[in-house]
Amino acid sequence: MTRATPRTAAERPRDWTDGHVERWRSVLPHLDPDVEGAVTRMSKLTRHLGRVREQGVADYGLQKHEFDTLHGLAGRGGRATPSDLRADLNLAPASVTGRLEGLERRGFIVRTPSSDDRRRVDVELTEAGRLAWRQALDVVGREEQRMLGVLGPVERRQLSDLLRRVLLAAEQPVPEAKAGPAHPETGWHA
Amino acid sequence: MTRATPRTAAERPRDWTDGHVERWRSVLPHLDPDVEGAVTRMSKLTRHLGRVREQGVADYGLQKHEFDTLHGLAGRGGRATPSDLRADLNLAPASVTGRLEGLERRGFIVRTPSSDDRRRVDVELTEAGRLAWRQALDVVGREEQRMLGVLGPVERRQLSDLLRRVLLAAEQPVPEAKAGPAHPETGWHA
DNA sequence: TGCCGAAGTTTCGGCAACGAAATATTTTTC
DNA sequence: GAAAAATATTTCGTTGCCGAAACTTCGGCA
Numbered sequence: 001m002t003r004a005t006p007r008t009a010a011e012r013p014r015d016w017t018d019g020h021v022e023r024w025r026s027v028l029p030h031l032d033p034d035v036e037g038a039v040t041r042m043s044k045l046t047r048h049l050g051r052v053r054e055q056g057v058a059d060y061g062l063q064k065h066e067f068d069t070l071h072g073l074a075g076r077g078g079r080a081t082p083s084d085l086r087a088d089l090n091l092a093p094a095s096v097t098g099r100l101e102g103l104e105r106r107g108f109i110v111r112t113p114s115s116d117d118r119r120r121v122d123v124e125l126t127e128a129g130r131l132a133w134r135q136a137l138d139v140v141g142r143e144e145q146r147m148l149g150v151l152g153p154v155e156r157r158q159l160s161d162l163l164r165r166v167l168l169a170a171e172q173p174v175p176e177a178k179a180g181p182a183h184p185e186t187g188w189h190a
Numbered sequence: 191m192t193r194a195t196p197r198t199a200a201e202r203p204r205d206w207t208d209g210h211v212e213r214w215r216s217v218l219p220h221l222d223p224d225v226e227g228a229v230t231r232m233s234k235l236t237r238h239l240g241r242v243r244e245q246g247v248a249d250y251g252l253q254k255h256e257f258d259t260l261h262g263l264a265g266r267g268g269r270a271t272p273s274d275l276r277a278d279l280n281l282a283p284a285s286v287t288g289r290l291e292g293l294e295r296r297g298f299i300v301r302t303p304s305s306d307d308r309r310r311v312d313v314e315l316t317e318a319g320r321l322a323w324r325q326a327l328d329v330v331g332r333e334e335q336r337m338l339g340v341l342g343p344v345e346r347r348q349l350s351d352l353l354r355r356v357l358l359a360a361e362q363p364v365p366e367a368k369a370g371p372a373h374p375e376t377g378w379h380a
Numbered sequence: 381t382g383c384c385g386a387a388g389t390t391t392c393g394g395c396a397a398c399g400a401a402a403t404a405t406t407t408t409t410c
Numbered sequence: 411g412a413a414a415a416a417t418a419t420t421t422c423g424t425t426g427c428c429g430a431a432a433c434t435t436c437g438g439c440a
Contacts, residue, residue, distance in 0.1 A: 015357045024265065028327075034346040035338040039239065041353035042232040047280075048360050049229065065426075075214065083388060090237075092428045097390055099426085119388045119435045148225040150359040155352060156224040162341060162349045163231035167205045169340040170238050255396075273418065282398050287420055289396090309405045309418045 017041050056139030060132050069099045070133040078125035108132060207231050246329030250322050259289045260298060260323040268315035298322060
């Protein structure tokens with residue numbers, strides 16, 4: 001092992017979250033440090049990637065929400081309806097209209113009334129749109145790789161697998177009532 | 191082992207993210223499924239907890255941002271300045287004022303000009319505020335426990351440890367330039 | 381054909397967040 | 411000890427999002 005993983009908590013370097021959890025434990029003694037630590041770190045990591053996306057994507061003249069919209073569109077091969085995007089991006093219908101408005105004004109998409117169903121609108125990525133998307137995409141990809149790259153391939157798989165099991169539980173509808181356990185507390189995260 | 195973890199991918203149940211990653215892999219072939227899977231799942235889990243918080247917290251008459259503010263305040267022992275909250279909650283100064291306005295109107299906090307430094311304002315949790323916070327807190331704690339509870343104690347620790355290592359990398363300032371690797375792509379997540 | 385409920389999209393009104401500028405107060409500097 | 415710089419908070423103007431309502435079009439059914 002080139003730089004083995006420390007075995008004991010003492011020699012393991014501490015991150016911001018360790019301090020956070022410790023602070024909260026003094027207020028809420030029942031808190032499970034591993035649950036709280038994992039949840040907090042996921043929240044922070046997600047926010048961090050969000051910031052990177054926001055900032056990196058700006059170099060290509062896009063805002064986060066603009067990029068996300070282009071990305072959603074690209075994920076459908078460059079053609080979709082507002083309803084598709086509404087579902088993919090988890091947005092209110094009104095918000096989709098707002099986003100498309102801006103993107104159309106900037107020439108990244110075109111909206112044309114569908115000919116076979118005239119209730120619908122077809123949204124299509126223009127060449128300019130596809131280009132902006134493609135360039136901005138790499139910024140985020142690099143940061144994801146940078147962060148997850150500190151883990152080896154096996155560990156990445158392990159992480160992904162653990163999370164899958166958690167998510168499967170989340171996707172399950174809550175199994176009813178569930179008289180609260182003795183220590184249902186949480187310490188939260190930024 | 192009561193119900194052992196499946197060894198092969200084939201017998202492992204698939205979650206939403208597996209499909210998502212697969213879809214994107216057909217568009218961006220270089221994508222690392224484990225990186226993408228992990229990131230996507232963290233994003234989804236964070237969002238899920240956000241929704242639960244939003245909804246559960248509503249049962250106690252609070253909105254998410256109101257609860258977060260009370261929570262930040264409680265984390266400082268029930269007394270803080272707007273600047274403290276601004277830092278803890280990662281908010282623009284203007285937003286803090288807006289939030290406190292609402293909470294004061296509802297009787298959950300009190301704002302009093304500090305006597306020793308008259309630029310400052312002291313924000314204090316009222317009894318009503320503390321009560322609302324404490325009750326709403328349990329809702330979220332229960333959901334965190336429910337979700338992470340599908341993992342055993344050892345696995346939770348493992349998850350938390352893996353994430354710590356990733357976060358330590360994130361907390362490090364980006365190590366400069368980093369001429370892009372060959373496959374810096376990403377597939378994104380809702 | 382003519383009507384009716386369902387579906388797709390946009391408009392409207394309101395809320396919360398942000399950045400920038402304004403205001404008030406303290407600390408520093410000469 | 412007064413002017414300048416720094417700090418804390420609020421006000422202002424803009425933006426994006428959301429829920430609800432409106433409008434158009436589609437599909438079925440008499």
